[in-house]
Structure formats: structure tokens, C-alpha cells
Amino acid sequence: MQKVIDEVEEKLRAGDSRLTPRREHILRVLLENKDKHLSAEEIYNLVKQKAPDVGLATVYRTLELFLDFDIIHSIDFGDGRKRYEFGGERGEGHHHHHLVCNGCGKIIEVNEDLLEDLEKRVTEAYNFVITDHELKFFGYCKECAAKKAEGGR
Amino acid sequence: MQKVIDEVEEKLRAGDSRLTPRREHILRVLLENKDKHLSAEEIYNLVKQKAPDVGLATVYRTLELFLDFDIIHSIDFGDGRKRYEFGGERGEGHHHHHLVCNGCGKIIEVNEDLLEDLEKRVTEAYNFVITDHELKFFGYCKECAAKKAEGGR
DNA sequence: CTATGTGCAAATCCTTTGCAATCCA
DNA sequence: TGGATTGCAAAGGATTTGCACATAG
Numbered sequence: 001m002q003k004v005i006d007e008v009e010e011k012l013r014a015g016d017s018r019l020t021p022r023r024e025h026i027l028r029v030l031l032e033n034k035d036k037h038l039s040a041e042e043i044y045n046l047v048k049q050k051a052p053d054v055g056l057a058t059v060y061r062t063l064e065l066f067l068d069f070d071i072i073h074s075i076d077f078g079d080g081r082k083r084y085e086f087g088g089e090r091g092e093g094h095h096h097h098h099l100v101c102n103g104c105g106k107i108i109e110v111n112e113d114l115l116e117d118l119e120k121r122v123t124e125a126y127n128f129v130i131t132d133h134e135l136k137f138f139g140y141c142k143e144c145a146a147k148k149a150e151g152g153r
Numbered sequence: 154m155q156k157v158i159d160e161v162e163e164k165l166r167a168g169d170s171r172l173t174p175r176r177e178h179i180l181r182v183l184l185e186n187k188d189k190h191l192s193a194e195e196i197y198n199l200v201k202q203k204a205p206d207v208g209l210a211t212v213y214r215t216l217e218l219f220l221d222f223d224i225i226h227s228i229d230f231g232d233g234r235k236r237y238e239f240g241g242e243r244g245e246g247h248h249h250h251h252l253v254c255n256g257c258g259k260i261i262e263v264n265e266d267l268l269e270d271l272e273k274r275v276t277e278a279y280n281f282v283i284t285d286h287e288l289k290f291f292g293y294c295k296e297c298a299a300k301k302a303e304g305g306r
Numbered sequence: 307c308t309a310t311g312t313g314c315a316a317a318t319c320c321t322t323t324g325c326a327a328t329c330c331a
Numbered sequence: 332t333g334g335a336t337t338g339c340a341a342a343g344g345a346t347t348t349g350c351a352c353a354t355a356g
Contacts, residue, residue, distance in 0.1 A: 018330085020336065040321080055338040060321060076229050080346085081320060089291075099281045108279060114271050119290070126261060127295040128252045136287045137272070138242075142280040171355085173311065193346080208313040213346060233321090234345060 001031055011069055025051045026062045030072060030086045037075060037083040037107055075134065077107065089132040097135040103144025154184055164222055178204045179215045183225060183239045190228060190236040190260060228287070230260065242285040250288040256297025 008027060009019040019027070029046045030038070038046070044059045063084055066072040070088030077083065077100055099108040119130050140148060161180055162172040172180070182199045183191070191199070197212045216237055219225040223241030230236065230253055250268075252261040272283050293301060 016335095018335080020329085022337075053338080057322080057339080058337055061337085064322095074231075076231060078227075078229060099275070099279060099283075101281075102284065108281065110275065110279070114274070115288075118267050118271075121267070122252070122263065122290060126252060126263070127298070128254075128261065128290065128292055129294075129298045130252075130290045130292040131255065132291040134287075134289045134291070137275060137281065137283045138285040138287070139281055139283040145280070145282045169310095171310080173354090175312075206313080210314080210347075211312055214312085217347095 001028075004031060008069075008071055011071065012065075015069060017065065017069070022051065022054055022058055023062050023065070025054070026059060027066070027071075030066075030084065034086050035109070037077070037085060039081045039083050041081070043084065073132075077136070097137070099137045099139065099141070101141040101144055102138055103140050103147065106141055108141065154181075157184060161222075161224055164224065165218075168222060170218065170222070175204065175207055175211055176215050176218070178207070179212060180219070180224075183219075183237065187239050188262070190230070190238060192234045192236050194234070196237065226285075230289070250290070252290045252292065252294070254294040254297055255291055256293050256300065259294055261294065 005019070005024065005027060012019050012023075025047050026043060028050075029043050033046070036042075040059055040063060041056070043063070044054070044056050047054050047059065063072065063074075066084075067074060072084050072086050073089045074082045074084050075098070077098070096112070097110040097114065099110060100106075101108070115133055115135065119133065122128060123130055139145075158172070158177065158180060165172050165176075178200050179196060181203075182196055186199070189195075193212055193216060194209070196216070197207070197209050200207050200212065216225065216227075219237075220227065225237050225239050226242050227235045227237050228251070230251070249265070250263040252263060253259075254261070268286055268288065272286065275281060276283055292298075
């Protein structure tokens with residue numbers, strides 16, 4: 001993990017910014033919760049456990065900064081708040097998609113990139129240079145589908 | 154168009170709701186702008202031209218109602234407001250995707266469903282019952298890509 | 307007459323911003 | 332020291348809600 005932190009620090013330095021203690025705390029929270037999809041407020045609460053005197057505004061400002069530097073990216077599941085994940089849009093790790101359960105709200109990750117050939121087709125058909133994509137499937141997870149089938153609520 | 158309106162009216166009636174004059178105005182705006190992606194406020198402004206005394210709250214309440222009845226659906230392009238399109242999630246017309254240009258903000262529609270075989274794969278791999286999907290590609294449209302290539306802003 | 311629908315203004319929720327204090331190169 | 336960073340509180344923008352009135356069946 002230290003390696004990643006160092007890389008981020010370097011990235012920021014290269015852009016006349018610094019990885020301050022506050023920012024490092026925020027970064028650590030993001031790294032320790034790679035699989036979650038934290039909202040700004042959730043990040044704020046987690047950071048407060050380590051550094052009780054951070055302000056929510058700093059969290060927002062830092063997330064904005066990380067986004068600019070392509071260190072993280074944001075996703076929106078339509079619940080009125082943005083969520084953040086470590087890994088920039090251009091990063092190798094970004095190619096996963098989400099299954100959003102309408103029953104229990106669970107988010108399942110699909111860790112393969114399913115879209116490579118699709119991208120090629122779209123690029124050719126529309127002369128559109130793709131830099132990123134976002135794919136969400138909505139529906140019902142195994143458990144919720146079963147509940148529904150049983151005649152549950 | 155009248156046919157569609159009648160269908161909506163019937164749909165609402167079946168659920169103990171009515172297609173009031175206000176709501177019909179809103180519905181018409183949606184139908185007349187199928188290809189746009191209107192925000193609540195844009196809809197409000199268009200409706201006001203025909204019915205100057207509607208309130209913004211009514212527009213929001215009506216959109217909420219139409220969503221519940223699967224008459225329209227909403228999309229989010231990450232600009233902080235929801236946008237609405239006629240056609241429910243389950244409707245045949247819903248299977249199109251969007252190319253979002255990071256240069257000029259233009260939204261291009263891809264009117265084919267590119268995801269059918271993908272859906273099948275996901276369903277099998279994750280036991281996830283898919284009811285809807287949302288696919289967005291981000292990047293640069295023909296014009297903006299050209300501008301960038303020329304070294305323009 | 308009663309329930310539903312509506313306008314208006316106030317309230318809410320998430321996010322951004324202004325400003326004075328703080329920190330670090 | 333001087334510009335970058337931060338906390339706090341206020342501001343902002345989109346959406347929701349409370350309430351009294353209007354409307355329709």
C-alpha cells in the first residue's frame with residue numbers, strides 16, 4: 001500500500017500539489033475500502049476516526065483534487081450522491097461494471113471488461129473517441145429474485 | 154400521439170390516479186421532445202408556455218408519478234440533475250445508449266441494443282435477473298476530437 | 307362532500323464557496 | 332514570509348414537503 005501512496009504523492013508533486021497529512025488519511029480510507037463505493041460523507045466519517053478534526057469541506061476538496069489527478073473516479077448509482085473509488089478512469093483497474101439490485105440495494109462488481117469489442121464498433125460507427133465507459137445493470141440479485149419468486153413482498 | 158396519451162391515461166386510472174390537464178401538458182412536452190434529455194426545470198419551462206400557471210413542484214411530482222408507473226425513466230449524465238425520457242424501463246424503446254462528449258457536452262444516442270449477449274453472460278455468471286441496463290461511453294465526438302488533434306484548446 | 311391534485315414558500319439534502327486561521331516549503 | 336491548505340459557517344442548486352386552496356368525481 002505504501003507504494004501506491006508514494007506514487008500518488010509523486011503524481012501530486014508533479015502537478016504542484018502536495019499529499020498533506022489530511023489528504024493522506026483520505027487516500028488511505030479510499031485504499032482500505034477499494035471494494036466499497038463510499039460517498040463523501042461516508043469517507044468523512046471514516047477519516048474522522050483517525051483524524052477527528054478534519055472538515056467535510058476538506059474531504060470534498062480532496063476528492064475533487066484526486067479526480068483532477070485521475071487518482072480516483074466517481075460513480076453515481078442514482079441515489080442522489082456521488083460515490084468514489086480508487087483508480088483513475090484511464091487506469092487498468094477501472095474496467096469493471098456494476099450490478100445494482102433493486103431489491104436490497106446491493107452492488108455487485110463485474111470484474112471483467114466486457115466492452116472491448118463494443119467500444120471498437122462504436123468508435124467506428126460514430127467516429128467517437130472513447131476514453132471511458134460506464135455500464136450498470138439493474139435487476140435482482142440471486143437472493144432477491146428468489147424472494148420474489150416465492151411470492152414474497 | 155393521442156393513442157399514447159390515452160394509453161397513459163388508462164395506465165394511471167388502473168392505479169387510482171388521473172391524467173389531469175396539468176399532467177397531460179407535462180406528458181405532451183415529454184412526447185414532443187423524445188430525442189432531447191430534458192431536466193425537470195427544462196420541462197417546467199416548456200410546460201409554462203402552454204400552461205403558465207403550473208408550479209415547479211407539480212412537475213417534480215408528476216415526473217415522480219410517471220416514474221412509478223413506468224411511463225418515463227430517468228438518466229443521469231453526471232451534471233448534477235436528472236434528465237427524463239419518455240418510455241419506461243421495461244418498454245421496447247428503451248434500449249439505446251449514450252455517448253457523452255467531454256469536449257462540447259453533446260449527447261449522442263446509440264439506437265441499437267448492443268448488450269443482449271452480454272446480458273445473457275452476466276445473468277448466467279451471477280444469477281442476477283436483469284431488468285434494465287444503462288451504458289454510457291465518455292470521450293470526444295468527431296468534431297472535438299479533430300479540434301484536439303489540431304492542437305486547439 | 308371527500309379525496310386527489312396543485313401553487314407557493316419553506317425545508318432538505320448534497321456539495322461548493324468565502325474567509326480567516328494555519329501550515330509548510 | 333507567502334502561497335497552499337483547512338475548518339467553519341454560510342451559500343448554492345436541485346429536489347421535496349407542508350399547508351391551505353382548488354378541483355373533480
